[in-house]
Amino acid sequence: RHIGLDKVGPFRVSTLFLGFDYGWGEGLVLWETAVEEGGWWDVVERYETREEALAGHEYHLAQVRARLAGSGLA
Secondary structure (H helix, E strand, O other): OEEEEEEEOOEEEEEEEOOOOOOOOOOOOOEEEEEEEOOEEEEEEEEOOHHHHHHHHHHHHHHHHHHHHHHOOO
């Protein structure tokens, strides 16, 4: 189910296929990226397509790396 799973410092960026539609009538939502820090989900973003999910994973991974670089923890 995972198409992306990266651990960077205290963060985990996870992107996966949800298995069923989470759009609740607002469009098809089958993919999700979540960013976890210390056991808490800081960000959850959902997507319609696998391509959007892969791009979202890379975006959030870059955000985590930039945050760590800015804090001196990278």
